[in-house]
Amino acid sequence: MQYAIRHVTVAAILALGGAGFAVAQQAPAKPAAPAKAAAPAGSGPLSGEVVKLVRIDPLTGLLGPVGVSQGKGYQFFAEKFSGAGNPAGVKFEVTLIDNKLSPAESLNALKAALDQGVRYIIQGNGSSVALALVDAVNKHNERNPGKEVLYLNDSAVDPDLTNSKCSFWHFRFDADTSMKMEAMSSFIAEQKDIKNVYILGQNYSHGVQVAKYAKDTLARKRPDIKIVGEDLHPLAQVRDFAPYIAKIKASGADTVITGNWGSDLSLLVKAANEGGYNGKFFTYYAGVTGTPTALGQNGGGRVYQVAYNHYNMGGQMDKWMTEFKQKYNDDFYTGSTIRIFETLGAAMAQAKSTDPVKVAAAMEGLKVKSFNGEVEIRKADHQLQQPLYVSVWQKAGGKYPYSPENTGMTLVPVKEYPNYVSSTPTSCQMKRPG
Amino acid sequence: MEFFVISMLNGLSYGLLLFMLSSGLTLIFSMMGVLNFAHASFYMLGAYLGYTVSRFTGFWPALLLAPIVVGGLGAVFERLCLRKVHKYGHVPELLITFGLSYVIIELVQLVWGRIALEFHPPAILQGPAFTLINNSAQGLSLQWGAAPAQLCAAADATIRVVCSPFPATRGFMMLVALVMLGSVWLLLTRTRIGLVIQAALTHPEAVEALGHNVPRVFMLVFGAGSALAGLAGVIGGSTFLTEPAMAATVGSVIFVVVVVGGMGSLSGAFLASLLIGVLQTFAVAFDYSLGTLAQQLGVAPGSALLSSSYVKLTLSQVAPILPYLFLVLILIFRPRGLLGTREG
Numbered sequence: 001m002q003y004a005i006r007h008v009t010v011a012a013i014l015a016l017g018g019a020g021f022a023v024a025q026q027a028p029a030k031p032a033a034p035a036k037a038a039a040p041a042g043s044g045p046l047s048g049e050v051v052k053l054v055r056i057d058p059l060t061g062l063l064g065p066v067g068v069s070q071g072k073g074y075q076f077f078a079e080k081f082s083g084a085g086n087p088a089g090v091k092f093e094v095t096l097i098d099n100k101l102s103p104a105e106s107l108n109a110l111k112a113a114l115d116q117g118v119r120y121i122i123q124g125n126g127s128s129v130a131l132a133l134v135d136a137v138n139k140h141n142e143r144n145p146g147k148e149v150l151y152l153n154d155s156a157v158d159p160d161l162t163n164s165k166c167s168f169w170h171f172r173f174d175a176d177t178s179m180k181m182e183a184m185s186s187f188i189a190e191q192k193d194i195k196n197v198y199i200l201g202q203n204y205s206h207g208v209q210v211a212k213y214a215k216d217t218l219a220r221k222r223p224d225i226k227i228v229g230e231d232l233h234p235l236a237q238v239r240d241f242a243p244y245i246a247k248i249k250a251s252g253a254d255t256v257i258t259g260n261w262g263s264d265l266s267l268l269v270k271a272a273n274e275g276g277y278n279g280k281f282f283t284y285y286a287g288v289t290g291t292p293t294a295l296g297q298n299g300g301g302r303v304y305q306v307a308y309n310h311y312n313m314g315g316q317m318d319k320w321m322t323e324f325k326q327k328y329n330d331d332f333y334t335g336s337t338i339r340i341f342e343t344l345g346a347a348m349a350q351a352k353s354t355d356p357v358k359v360a361a362a363m364e365g366l367k368v369k370s371f372n373g374e375v376e377i378r379k380a381d382h383q384l385q386q387p388l389y390v391s392v393w394q395k396a397g398g399k400y401p402y403s404p405e406n407t408g409m410t411l412v413p414v415k416e417y418p419n420y421v422s423s424t425p426t427s428c429q430m431k432r433p434g
Numbered sequence: 435m436e437f438f439v440i441s442m443l444n445g446l447s448y449g450l451l452l453f454m455l456s457s458g459l460t461l462i463f464s465m466m467g468v469l470n471f472a473h474a475s476f477y478m479l480g481a482y483l484g485y486t487v488s489r490f491t492g493f494w495p496a497l498l499l500a501p502i503v504v505g506g507l508g509a510v511f512e513r514l515c516l517r518k519v520h521k522y523g524h525v526p527e528l529l530i531t532f533g534l535s536y537v538i539i540e541l542v543q544l545v546w547g548r549i550a551l552e553f554h555p556p557a558i559l560q561g562p563a564f565t566l567i568n569n570s571a572q573g574l575s576l577q578w579g580a581a582p583a584q585l586c587a588a589a590d591a592t593i594r595v596v597c598s599p600f601p602a603t604r605g606f607m608m609l610v611a612l613v614m615l616g617s618v619w620l621l622l623t624r625t626r627i628g629l630v631i632q633a634a635l636t637h638p639e640a641v642e643a644l645g646h647n648v649p650r651v652f653m654l655v656f657g658a659g660s661a662l663a664g665l666a667g668v669i670g671g672s673t674f675l676t677e678p679a680m681a682a683t684v685g686s687v688i689f690v691v692v693v694v695g696g697m698g699s700l701s702g703a704f705l706a707s708l709l710i711g712v713l714q715t716f717a718v719a720f721d722y723s724l725g726t727l728a729q730q731l732g733v734a735p736g737s738a739l740l741s742s743s744y745v746k747l748t749l750s751q752v753a754p755i756l757p758y759l760f761l762v763l764i765l766i767f768r769p770r771g772l773l774g775t776r777e778g
Contacts, residue, residue: 065548065678203751231718237754239674239683242444242604243718247750249596250437250719263683266550266675275440276562276599290550294675330549405549 044089045352051090051344053078053152054113055122056106056133059098063125063236063262065289070124070154071096072328073337080320086345090354094122101125103132110136114149119356122340124155124174127205134161137169141433148433150356152344154336157284158205159213159424162381166428169356171363171382173336173343175308177209177259179422183388184257184282184306185217187415188225194280196228198253200244200268202260203232210259210284228253236264241271248272254279261285266294273298280304286393287311287333287411292404295393300409303393309335309372310391310411312400317371321402331404335371339384342368343377357433376419381428388422390415436568440598441715447604449711450611451670455684456691456703457618458662464698465635465655467524468516471531474685475538476660480504480667481676482546485553493556493672501664508660512653535681543678550677555603562599570594603673610669614662615704622700631655690757694764696774705772710757717753 055074058067071094078092086092097113099106106129113121123133130153141148153161153172157180162172175183188194199214201207211230218225229251231244238244245268248256256279260268265285272281279302285291286305295303311333312318324332347362348354365379375386396403396410403410459473480500487503488496511534519526554560565581568574571593577585586597622628634641634651642648671680691710695702725745728734739745752759764771 061679061682065550068548232751234751234754236683239687240444240448240715242448243441243715243753246437246440246444246598247719249598263675263677263679270675274562274599274601274603276565276597289548290675290677293550293552296552329547405552407552 044087044349046348046354047083047089049088049090049354051092051120051348051354052116052118053092053094053120053122054109054116054118055094055096056099056109056113056129057096057123057125058101059096061100063101066262067096067098067125069289069330069332070334070337072330073324073332073334074122076320076324076327076332077337077341081341081345086341086349088345088348088352088354090345090348092341092344099123099129101129103129106133107136110140114140114147119148119354120150120152120344122152122154124153124334124336127156127158127161127209130156130158130161131165131205134165134167134170138167141169148356150360152340154334154340156206158209160205160209162383163427166381166426166430168360168382168430168432171343171360171377171384173339173384175386175388175422176383176424177206178213178424179383180284180306180388181210181213181217182424183390183415183417183422184304185214185221186417186421187304187306187390188218188255188282189221194222194225194255196226196251196253196255198229198231198248198251198256198279199227200231200233200248200256200258200260202235202264204235207232207235207259210257214257233264236262238264238267241268242275244268245271245275245277248279249275249277255282256280257282259284261288262290266291269299269303270294278302282306287331287404289331289333290405292331292407292409295409296407297409299393301392301394304414305391305393305411306388307391308386308388309333310389310413311402311404312410312413313371315371318402333404339368339370339375339386342370361432378426381426381430383426385419385423387419388417389413390417435574436566436596436598437719439566439574440600441719442712443600443604445712445715446708447608447711448715449708450608451666451673452684452688452691452707452711453704454607454611454614454666454669455663456688456695456707457614457700458659458666459688459692460695460698460700460703461618461662462656462659463692464700465631466652467635468527468531468656469524470656470659471528472511472534472538473531473659473663474681474688475535476504476508476663477667477670477684478542478678478681479507479538480664481553481671481680482542482551482667483664484668484671485546485551485676488553497665497668500668501661504664504667505657505661509653509657511660512656516656517649517652535685539678539681546678548678550675553672553676555606555672559602559606561602563602563605564600566598566600568596568598601673603669607669607673610665614665615700618662618700687757690761693761694757694771696771699771699773699775702771702773710760713760714753714756717756718750720749723748 058064074094078094082091083089097109099109123130133151137149137151151170153170155174157174157176159176159178162176199211201210215227265283281303283305286303321332343363343366346368347359347366351358351362363377367374367376372387375384378385391411391413393409394412396408400410400412455477459470462468462470483503484496484500487499515530519530562580565577567577567581567585581597586595630646631651634648638648691703691706695706723746
């Protein structure tokens with residue numbers, strides 16, 4: 001009898017744990033508000049056709065919160081852009097696969113997606129993952145003519161992806177590091193109080209590229225600026241940034257340039273606030289899940305972000321963001337999501353097909369009107385050409401009311417750079433099919 | 435000098451947080467022989483519960499209540515799960531705590547969501563505890579609390595003034611860790627219950643024959659160990675960041691502390707956490723690589739070797755992974771750890 005009870009207890013605990021786990025796993029993949037999901041049927045040439053997209057990104061682990069938030073963005077906008085929402089009239093369906101930020105897991109995820117017959121994949125978090133996926137997609141497409149898959153990259157910014165490693169099957173919707181650094185250094189060049197710069201980054205492809213382009217562009221635009229220090233730390237390993245802050249202070253730097261994201265940026269700025277470091281921070285990812293909370297009221301006026309959007313874009317974007325916040329109690333910040341649906345819809349309408357080969361050809365050189373003006377996919381390297389913004393962390397209100405994570409603060413744009421400023425040359429030698 | 439003092443304090447305070455985290459793990463291991471994989475999850479649970487409780491009662495009651503709740507949950511887990519698998523040996527014990535760590539992470543994300551929480555320390559801890567003022571003309575001085583602005587601004591352009599505040603939260607963290615060390619040590623060595631706990635480990639039958647309930651002692655020890663993790667969680671969560679990944683970021687390093695210090699040795703864990711905290715902090719300051727070392731030793735490596743990314747890797751770049759290197763070295767050269775008595 002006691003034996004049986006023991007087994008029942010153990011089984012119940014396992015079941016409970018399993019159920020909890022399952023619920024948590026399903027939560028992000030659940031289509032939002034099914035009642036409203038049925039968008040009105042479009043009148044486009046491909047009306048009624050379903051396009052399946054799989055997003056391969058972390059849903060658990062250190063970057064899990066970021067991936068989950070972005071996943072909600074895909075569900076939200078798939079609904080907005082389906083049917084009448086796009087000129088082709090297709091219906092978009094997005095599913096999410098967790099890659100735990102690991103290149104190896106991502107290749108498994110890609111295989112799972114291909115086995116389901118998916119022809120469009122999306123990825124963004126981690127250039128290390130992106131480089132592995134580009135390789136795998138190239139090989140797959142070479143070996144499986146007629147079953148090609150397109151790779152839409154929403155956030156991996158290593159410039160190699162559109163230069164030495166460029167591929168016909170890869171499209172990047174974020175601005176790469178060389179473009180962002182072009183805008184950031186143009187802004188820094190005008191700030192005469194910046195004299196000593198410290199470069200701090202994560203020790204992998206992205207952090208190394210940020211350091212490289214920061215040094216290149218500053219040497220070109222402000223040769224008088226001294227690089228007083230440079231440090232690379234292992235990705236997502238540092239719990240305490242106080243020693244780095246002490247080192248930065250000792251170096252006499254008035255400005256820090258960092259490509260850090262996630263906990264690596266949150267903890268860095270937090271340590272700076274506590275350690276009495278008053279210099280400026282130039283970052284890429286101040287608006288990403290968790291960082292606004294860590295910045296809090298303290299980083300006001302000192303933390304800058306360079307990106308293709310910010311929290312107060314105005315117009316339709318503001319309405320979407322408010323609706324998103326009401327629906328998910330979360331902030332939408334990965335504007336590439338919108339670009340992906342916009343360009344896919346336009347390219348499919350133009351190609352009159354959802355076949356990735358035809359769609360890819362139609363996407364080359366495609367221009368669409370997006371939330372901040374016209375953007376273009378450059379034919380030479382499949383890099384989206386778009387305006388970039390430098391914004392600064394400040395009290396929300398007035399013209400810029402949107403406050404991420406209810407911090408009472410926001411990113412206020414201080415400078416806009418049109419497409420041609422941030423456009424950088426490419427060394428891509430693309431091989432096109434056929 | 436000011437850099438040295440601040441770095442030393444940073445290192446010590448980080449080391450003491452590690453000690454707070456690993457003391458519970460050490461306690462549980464030394465008393466019960468269970469390597470609790472879910473220990474860092476109890477730390478995270480402490481931070482989240484501390485956050486919720488502090489919204490109703492303020493920080494100070496939360497500092498007391500959250501660890502008690504976490505300790506209670508730990509005791510319940512020991513009573514209902516761990517005890518059932520105890521007789522099957524070490525591996526099932528280890529696996530069930532491993533499973534628990536995953537369950538806790540998912541439950542925490544279900545209840546509190548996946549984004550970071552704003553868990554502020556109380557107002558009294560938000561400013562600096564003291565400020566070190568390094569004036570190139572007047573030398574180093576210390577000012578309690580925040581230093582007034584005129585002291586930190588140089589009147590003369592030739593004088594360089596650097597003010598380094600030391601956060602009060604870190605000072606508080608150090609204080610709590612030391613009090614924790616003292617009280618756990620006193621409890622174990624100077625009280626009757628400590629005597630019973632120690633005896634229950636080596637001679638459970640004898641202790642049972644004397645009328646003590648050994649399983650209950652184990653439950654209390656597991657609960658107390660979890661409560662210590664919960665306490666560290668409230669302090670760590672408000673000092674650093676309360677987020678779903680916080681268990682993962684400390685989970686591995688506390689095992690390093692426990693192994694390096696010597697499995698089950700409280701004083702060893704104390705020594706090892708201070709050592710790792712200081713080692714990691716100071717390593718960040720050194721930009722020496724194998725290449726520069728070779729050059730200083732008078733060896734002139736070829737330019738191809740010098741440009742190799744491994745030879746160029748500086749000490750500051752590998753600082754965060756030094757504890758793991760340290761772990762490997764300890765396991766090779768002194769498997770019982772610095773102060774450990776147990777073999778293997």
